[in-house]
Amino acid sequence: MLSANLSAIFYLISGILFILALRGLSSPETSRQGNFFGISGMIIAITVTFLSIGNFSTGIVVVLIFLLIGGLIGAFIAYKIPMTAMPELVAGFHSLVGLAAVFVAISAFLNPAAFNLGTPGNIKLGSLIEMSIGAAVGAITFSGSIIAFLKLQGIMSGSPITFKGQHPLNALILISIIVITFILCSTQSASLFWILLAVSFLIGFLLIIPIGGADMPVVISMLNSYSGWAAAGIGFTLENTALIITGALVGSSGAILSYIMCKGMNRSFFNVILGGFGATEQSQGNQNKEQRPVKSGNADDAAFLMKNASSVIIVPGYGMAVAQAQHALREMVDTLKKNDIKVSYAIHPVAGRMPGHMNVLLAEANVPYDEVFELEEINNDFANADVAFVIGANDVTNPVAKTDPQSPIYGMPVLDVEKCKSVLFVKRSLSPGYAGIDNDLFYKENTLMLFADAKKMTEDITKNL
């Protein structure tokens, strides 16, 4: 049996390994090593926990069985999941972290002696506060992530669900959570603990339903952050350094990602969270919908334009993920490269449904990561490029964001696609994007609309090259 001090040191080591795991992600070369550090940290933490209990009775068999069941399910999912389903997977995983935090909190509340926290009905005040916070945040993470998962999976409509009095109701529930926690801590009442959990589940659900599909990058990052704070709350209860360090790391990681995503949309965090984007603007978008002329073409025209170009910039978006067009796109680019045409990819921070979504899909299609550029890195190159190939992106290319102060997306950083000599825009129809506004780019002189499914169109272009 390991002494408490020695196990604390091992928990610290695993915390440091987790820091190194994140540090590794600063570049793709070091990232694989980073992941290895993360795995080692986890193995150390789990082993130390077993050794510090040191009570190898029949209970340990049950623990190992449950561990194995979970592990097999997790490994199975990890190998089977298609890369396009990554946002759903991450949302699903967040919900599990949240639920695990809730279960550990329940367990600690029912049997505090096992964690040295006192006896039922007489739990140390500090521990009870920490436990309640961990449980409440865990519950919010769980139900919020479930909604995010359902929206991403398309089981639930991606459009915002709003109703009258939504915000006052949410505010009321949030206040009641604080009040319940306060009374719970002074009375130690078990029924209040269950009420706290129920109310937290409810608010998680209510907070996410008004948020629309394209705001999912913010929501996923935010839930990522919550799952970290929940883990940290439990870490304080269990007085476990590894959990406290990890919780803080994950919490700040998610918060930074949310910030980057909000900045990518030029919206404040509260604006996104309060939801309902696009609901008010839609009417305005419909008013000035006089039919403006657009030029449309076919795969042949597109192939002709690209063959005569010397540089092409590809702008992928969520539509590419939906159409699973990344492999077809890579094949098209290969053909272009054979003709000595320079090709690069431009990724907007909020392209897709989660941070880095497009990068993973391109990597899956064997696109080398040094051909893929972020908005700031590549935006000046559009003016010198011959062709911009927009595939599945829309709002992030809309020049209105720079020109029209009335527009809901005014001020959002956009890719300067219109500065290219010619723009090829693959889209299924002229329908507006998520923000519910028309894209001025459609009507520009140098834009050629390619109305088709992204994957099919890309394949057809390749044939014509």
Next chain:
Amino acid sequence: MEIDPFIFRLSIFILSIFIGYYVVWSVTPSLHTPLMSVTNAISSVIIVGAIIAGLAGNSDSIFNTSSVFGFLAISLAAINIFGGFLVTQRMLAMYKKKKKDK
């Protein structure tokens, strides 16, 4: 006057937030998806609490309400640990540099 151990944990917590802040800003944007899946995996170190909870029930029987919640939490966290690390590894293996020749 002795310092409450809570203050030490709070110090670790706050310093870790700062470490997290600087480390995560240095993560390249193209690896943000693996970042999310790996943070998922490491936050499942909560399994430590689940194991303690699961093994706490053997005074009279292995299964009581408290330990059953522990067992369930073990499975949930294990899904995340294995799933999170493996899917991250799968993603990271795909990030390749341009071949030098050509």
